[in-house]
Amino acid sequence: MSRPIVISGPSGAGKSTLLKKLFQEYPDTFGFSVSSTTRNPREGEVHGKDYNFATVEEFKQMIDANKFIEWAQFSGNYYGTTVDSVKEVSSSGKTCILDIDMQGVKSVKDKTDLNARYLFIAPPSIDDLRKRLEGRGTETEESLNKRLSAATAEMEYANTGAHDKIIVNDDLDKAYAELKDFIFGN
Numbered sequence: 001m002s003r004p005i006v007i008s009g010p011s012g013a014g015k016s017t018l019l020k021k022l023f024q025e026y027p028d029t030f031g032f033s034v035s036s037t038t039r040n041p042r043e044g045e046v047h048g049k050d051y052n053f054a055t056v057e058e059f060k061q062m063i064d065a066n067k068f069i070e071w072a073q074f075s076g077n078y079y080g081t082t083v084d085s086v087k088e089v090s091s092s093g094k095t096c097i098l099d100i101d102m103q104g105v106k107s108v109k110d111k112t113d114l115n116a117r118y119l120f121i122a123p124p125s126i127d128d129l130r131k132r133l134e135g136r137g138t139e140t141e142e143s144l145n146k147r148l149s150a151a152t153a154e155m156e157y158a159n160t161g162a163h164d165k166i167i168v169n170d171d172l173d174k175a176y177a178e179l180k181d182f183i184f185g186n
């Protein structure tokens with residue numbers, strides 16, 4: 001069974017961009033874990049595929065039983081990633097990729113037996129990060145500032161040597177080549 005790969009890094013560093021390229025080039029090799037949620041299924045959503053749907057009661061029991069790598073509440077609903085959902089991807093023969101934040105990384109390290117590998121995607125600088133987030137056009141002034149201050153904490157954590165590899169996403173093609181080296185290397 002292949003070891004899960006945990007990818008983290010500041011919002012805007014380019015994680016989604018790099019993963020999109022990877023999934024396009026290797027459509028059958030990798031998988032994301034199925035998240036759990038207490039929100040109602042939308043039309044067409046399939047339990048176990050789009051989400052693992054749970055009641056609030058069930059979700060809370062899973063929190064108490066330490067089933068989650070990370071969980072959060074957004075607009076009245078709970079969302080989370082269970083250790084089991086990661087293991088399911090690995091048992092299906094795919095390499096599970098987890099795109100999570102610093103708290104999630106700490107949780108995988110401290111509280112699970114997932115034996116993951118840790119990759120950090122860094123921006124060339126905080127100034128570049130700001131420009132990218134502005135360029136993406138998804139942020140308000142407030143959410144931009146929030147992301148930039150979280151970025152500083154993420155970078156400080158990366159400086160403690162918590163990850164197996166740090167890739168600076170300056171030139172996208174170069175960063176992508178380094179990503180593949182890490183993922184297909186050891």
Ligand SMILES: Nc1ncnc2c1ncn2[C@@H]1O[C@H](COP(=O)(O)OP(=O)(O)OP(=O)(O)O)[C@@H](O)[C@H]1O
Binds near residue numbers: 132
């Ligand atoms: N090497 C690069 N050079 C310039 N721009 C880039 C590079 N990589 C990504 N970008 C751009 O930076 C922006 C942020 O990238 P992306 O959305 O992939 O970040 P992310 O780390 O996934 O963020 P989040 O955690 O918020 O999802 C996007 O607009 C993307 O096109």
